[in-house]
Each structure stands twice: as structure tokens, then as C-alpha cells.
Amino acid sequence: MACPTGKQRFRDDFEAKLALLRVTTSNSPRRQEKRAYHCPHCHGWHLTSQAKKHRKARQ
Numbered sequence: 001m002a003c004p005t006g007k008q009r010f011r012d013d014f015e016a017k018l019a020l021l022r023v024t025t026s027n028s029p030r031r032q033e034k035r036a037y038h039c040p041h042c043h044g045w046h047l048t049s050q051a052k053k054h055r056k057a058r059q
Contacts, residue, residue, distance in 0.1 A: 002042070009044035010036070016045035023047070 003009045010016035016036035023033050033047035 003039060004041050007046045009042055013045050020047055
């Protein structure tokens with residue numbers, strides 16, 4: 001199943017993290033993906049170059 005976001009979909013977090021390992025060890029001039037995340041649209045996994053967002057503590 002393809003993702004409606006158009007991003008490359010990985011079946012699970014293990015597959016996504018293997019892909020992340022491959023891109024982080026390459027010397028590609030592309031942007032550098034930093035982490036894998038679960039997609040709420042396709043329920044698969046994607047890579048992103050964005051740092052993890054930190055939630056603000058509730059007061």
C-alpha cells in the first residue's frame with residue numbers, strides 16, 4: 001500500500017531503521033535523515049531529516 005503523503009513507506013520500524021542506517025553511512029549530498037517515525041496516514045514508517053519534536057510540559 002502506498003502512502004497518501006507520497007513518502008517512501010517502510011513496512012515496520014526495523015525496516016525503516018535499516019534504511020536509516022544505510023543513508024547515515026553513505027556520503028550522499030542529499031539531506032540527512034535523522035530518524036524513523038510511524039505514519040498516522042498509512043500506518044507504515046517513514047524517514048525524516050527533522051529532529052524529534054519535544055512536547056511542552058503541561059502546567
